[in-house]
Amino acid sequence: MYTIYPVGERAISIQWGEGIDEATNDHILRLFQWLKEKNLPGITDLIPAYQSLTLVYDPVFIRKCSATPSAYTWLCRELEPVLDEEEELPPVPSRLVEIPLCYDPSLAPDLGALSRERGLSSETVVNLHSKSIYRVYMVGFLPGFAYMGKVDERIATPRKKEPVLNIPAGSVGIAGIQTGVYPVSSPGGWNIIGRTPMSMFDPRSSDPVLLRGGDRVKFIPISLDTYHGYTSH
Amino acid sequence: MGIQVIKQGIADSLQDSGRKGYQHLGINPGGVMDEVAFRVANMLVGNDEGEAVLELHMPAGSFLFEKEVLIALSGANFGATINRVSIPMNTPIIVGKNSLLEFKKGGKGAWCYLAVRDGFNVPRWLNSYSTNLKAGVGGFNGRTLVRQDDIPLFSPGISPSIAGIRDLVVLPWQADVQALYPPSDRIRILEGHEFSWLNEASGQLMESLPFSISNQSDRMGYRLKGPTLRTTETRQLVSTGVTRGTLQLLPSGCIIVLMADHQATGGYPRIAHVIHVDLPRIAQLSTHETVRFSRVERQEAEDLMLARDQYLQQLRGACELRLQKYFQENGTDRSEL
Numbered sequence: 001m002y003t004i005y006p007v008g009e010r011a012i013s014i015q016w017g018e019g020i021d022e023a024t025n026d027h028i029l030r031l032f033q034w035l036k037e038k039n040l041p042g043i044t045d046l047i048p049a050y051q052s053l054t055l056v057y058d059p060v061f062i063r064k065c066s067a068t069p070s071a072y073t074w075l076c077r078e079l080e081p082v083l084d085e086e087e088e089l090p091p092v093p094s095r096l097v098e099i100p101l102c103y104d105p106s107l108a109p110d111l112g113a114l115s116r117e118r119g120l121s122s123e124t125v126v127n128l129h130s131k132s133i134y135r136v137y138m139v140g141f142l143p144g145f146a147y148m149g150k151v152d153e154r155i156a157t158p159r160k161k162e163p164v165l166n167i168p169a170g171s172v173g174i175a176g177i178q179t180g181v182y183p184v185s186s187p188g189g190w191n192i193i194g195r196t197p198m199s200m201f202d203p204r205s206s207d208p209v210l211l212r213g214g215d216r217v218k219f220i221p222i223s224l225d226t227y228h229g230y231t232s233h
Numbered sequence: 234m235g236i237q238v239i240k241q242g243i244a245d246s247l248q249d250s251g252r253k254g255y256q257h258l259g260i261n262p263g264g265v266m267d268e269v270a271f272r273v274a275n276m277l278v279g280n281d282e283g284e285a286v287l288e289l290h291m292p293a294g295s296f297l298f299e300k301e302v303l304i305a306l307s308g309a310n311f312g313a314t315i316n317r318v319s320i321p322m323n324t325p326i327i328v329g330k331n332s333l334l335e336f337k338k339g340g341k342g343a344w345c346y347l348a349v350r351d352g353f354n355v356p357r358w359l360n361s362y363s364t365n366l367k368a369g370v371g372g373f374n375g376r377t378l379v380r381q382d383d384i385p386l387f388s389p390g391i392s393p394s395i396a397g398i399r400d401l402v403v404l405p406w407q408a409d410v411q412a413l414y415p416p417s418d419r420i421r422i423l424e425g426h427e428f429s430w431l432n433e434a435s436g437q438l439m440e441s442l443p444f445s446i447s448n449q450s451d452r453m454g455y456r457l458k459g460p461t462l463r464t465t466e467t468r469q470l471v472s473t474g475v476t477r478g479t480l481q482l483l484p485s486g487c488i489i490v491l492m493a494d495h496q497a498t499g500g501y502p503r504i505a506h507v508i509h510v511d512l513p514r515i516a517q518l519s520t521h522e523t524v525r526f527s528r529v530e531r532q533e534a535e536d537l538m539l540a541r542d543q544y545l546q547q548l549r550g551a552c553e554l555r556l557q558k559y560f561q562e563n564g565t566d567r568s569e570l
Contacts, residue, residue, distance in 0.1 A: 005426050008506030009534040011476045013426070018471060032257065044253040045262070047474040047497050054474025056256070059509075059535045060542045071535055139259045140472060140498040143368045147472070183259075184368055203358060203370035209258040 002083060006072055009059055014083065015052040020149060020177065025137050028053050029213045030089035031082070040078060041065050048213055049138045050147070055079075092214040099181070099196050101130065101172055101219040102227035107195035114157050114174065114191050126221060128152040129193060134179060136215040144183035144201035146211035151179050159189040170195045172219070183209075194219075197230030234299045235354070235386040236287075238378050239333065242294030244452075247285045247353055247372035247384070248493075252361035256497035262477070263363040263371070266344045266452060266493050266516040269413045269545075270308030274348035276549040277305035277325045277408055279556045284352030285362035285372070287384075291339035294378060296347075300390035301330045303350040307410065309342025309517060316400040325404040325556065329396035342517040351387035366452070366494065395563050406555050408548055413513070413541065418443070420511050421529045425480065427470070427502035435462040439505070443523040444488065450520065452494040454481075457524075461486035464502065475499040478507035478515075490515060508534040510541050 002016045014031075016024045032048040035055070042062035047054040059071035068074040082089075103126045105111060115122045134148035141147075150156075151174055159175040164187065167173075171182045173190025182188060183200035196219075200210045211217065222230075238245075250271070251264025265271040265288055275284050287296075293311055298304075305325050306313055313320050315332050328334070336345070355362060355373050364372025373384055396402050431439070444459030462482055475481065479491045481501040490507060491499070493516075507515055508529060515524065 006423070006531055007426065007474060007503065008423055008476050008478055008508070009531050009538065010509055011474060013474055015473070018468075020471065045256040045497075047256045049473045049498050050471045052471075052473040054476075056474075056476060060538055063535070063539060070532060072531060138472070138498070139257060141259055141496055143258060143260045143365075145259045186367070201368065203368060203375075208359070209260070213257070 004076060004079070004083070007054060009072070011054055011056045012072065012075055012079075013052050013054045014079070017051055020050050020137065022135060024051050025135075026092070026214070027089075029092040032213070033092050034082065034089050040075075042071070047140075049140070094214045094216055096133070096216045096218065097211060098218050098220050099198050100222045100226070100230065101194045101196045102222050102224055103129075103194040104224040104227070106224065107171075107227070108193045110160075110173075110191040111193045114155070114193060117157060118155055120154065125155050125193065128155050129174070129179070130219045130221050134217045136211050136213055136217060138213055139209065139211065142183055142186055142201075143203075144209035144211065146180055146200070146215070146217070148179050148217055150177040153177070157191050160191065161189075163187050163189040167192060168195065170197060170200075172196060195227070197227055236349070236384045237297040237299060238294050238380055238382040238384075239297050240295035240335075241380045242289060242378065243292055244290040245294050245378045246288055246364040246366070246376070247355060247362055248288045248364060249283060249285045249362040251493070252359050252363055252365070252371070255359055259497060260359065260365070260368070261494055261497055263365050264361070264493050265346065267308050267346070267513040269410070269513040269541075270344065270346045272545055273323060273408050273410055273413075273548070274305045274307040274346040276545075276552045277307070277323065278303045278348050278350040279553060280348060280350060280352055284348065285355065287347040287353070287378075289336065289345040289347065290343065291336070293336040293345065295336070296334045298328050298330065298332050298334065299383075300386070300388070301327065301394055301396050302386065302388050302390060303327050304334075305348050307346050307348075307408070309345040310340040311345050312337035312340060313345075318400065320401065321403065321407065323408040323410055324406070325552075327391060327396050327402040327404070329394075329398075329400050330390070332400050339519070343519050344517060349386055349388060354385040354387045393564065404555075404559055408552065412544060414517070415514075418523060418525050419527045420515050420524045421508045421534070422480065422505040422526045423508060423531055423534055424528060425503035425505045427464075427466070427482070428504050430464040430466040430502050431482075431504060432463050432465045435460075435464070438462065440526055440528060443525050445523045446518050446520050448520045452492055454489045454491050454495060455515070455518070457488045457490065459488070462488065462504070466502075470500050470502060472498040472500045475503060476506065478509065478512050479503050480505040480507065492516065508537065510534070510537045
């Protein structure tokens with residue numbers, strides 16, 4: 001079951017339960033895809049998240065187009081059929097993306113501390129992190145920053161209390177049961193355990209963001225030499 | 234040939250109404266801090282709603298016009314001069330070739346907008362001219378302006394010249410923007426989904442005590458100083474959608490108001506949302522200025538948006554007519570501008 005509620009007078013959120021759950025997230029991404037194609041008038045953004053979908057809309061546009069006294073009520077009425085009917089929404093494409101990742105200590109400032117904290121060797125942490133196939137639940141925070149999960153409980157580590165001022169682009173971190181790649185240099189609080197030479201975000205491309213909600217990601221460990229081989233090209 | 238930056242400002246950047254439709258990729262909407270001033274500046278020079286403007290923050294830069302163009306300033310009054318002669322706000326002005334625009338002092342307001350007829354000729358990124366400072370793309374080279382930048386203009390220049398040997402010609406009308414910035418310290422808000430998380434005392438404090446803008450405020454958000462607010466809930470929220478104007482409650486008990494460069498999602502309680510028509514007023518507050526919040530209903534917020542839009546449409550129509558008439562009388566065809 002879902003709840004639907006306003007987020008100010010220009011956005012509406014639909015929320016299913018709480019927490020991080022793959023089936024819920026899959027439903028949200030299907031709905032996101034369906035609404036994107038449906039192209040409802042006045043919707044300017046759709047923001048899928050772990051357990052919610054937020055629609056940003058222009059009330060002036062909707063009220064002029066639809067001659068309705070309340071854009072919010074109109075939108076709720078438009079959404080209800082698809083939310084309530086057990087309508088079969090088409091599945092979301094899910095690509096398997098392999099991301100080369102160098103866990104060398106010179107590129108992994110928090111690998112040592114995380115390993116000690118979890119009572120594991122660095123090798124075990126690397127093995128546990130690279131053996132799983134992760135699901136992209138949502139993209140947010142920075143252009144192309146994919147929130148992926150779920151990491152093995154043995155290496156799940158809360159984000160740092162004090163954010164680091166400058167995390168280099170390509171850094172891969174762990175925050176709780178989530179893992180993610182910083183697409184651009186940024187302040188951040190995730191525990192950095194390696195770096196990828198692969199670009200997550202290319203503003204010059206017509207398709208600037210690599211990962212999408214629903215994708216699956218496998219990290220492939222590479223040596224420091226291989227890493228430098230990539231970056232020198 | 235366009236506008237050259239002679240002196241660098243602290244945070245001057247090209248912006249428009251924002252980059253819509255990419256938040257699901259983590260690309261935030263950005264855009265101008267004060268949408269009203271942006272729209273007024275553009276309509277005064279006869280531009281489409283979508284043209285880029287230069288957003289200025291105090292201390293603002295100095296700019297040399299390399300050709301004769303029609304400009305307008307709206308928003309905060311920073312004591313603008315052309316070749317050391319004061320110029321009015323919210324008024325179309327023809328500036329002569331090689332005229333220098335400077336800003337002398339910060340007056341009331343935080344953001345000033347410079348519109349130039351036909352706009353700034355820079356590439357759009359994802360359908361928007363807005364500068365995304367975090368990603369380093371959009372606007373002019375993805376960054377704030379620095380000395381010696383030369384920003385190209387679409388305008389070929391005014392020909393035949395109207396200014397002649399004069400530095401500037403102030404056109405004889407002004408946009409009335411008073412109704413768009415009602416003189417009140419009350420900022421109207423709508424209850425957020427997590428408003429009920431506040432304990433009873435905090436819920437009341439929200440509306441009874443003033444908050445001031447802290448110096449930790451920027452295009453991403455304004456942090457407020459005021460009473461510390463407490464919740465009865467200790468649950469952690471999973472990241473979910475937020476919008477410009479969302480009042481998030483930080484773990485410290487402080488409020489942050491999300492502004493133009495906010496992230497698409499956030500994990501802090503959304504206790505309230507500044508209504509859309511009051512966003513320009515809160516955006517224009519400077520550090521240490523105070524606000525009081527009053528709760529209103531969503532229907533009122535929607536109706537106010539519609540009323541404001543109608544006012545702006547009327548203003549646009551009036552500006553267009555005046556400009557057309559002026560250029561007819563001065564022997565310059567609109568198409569030649």
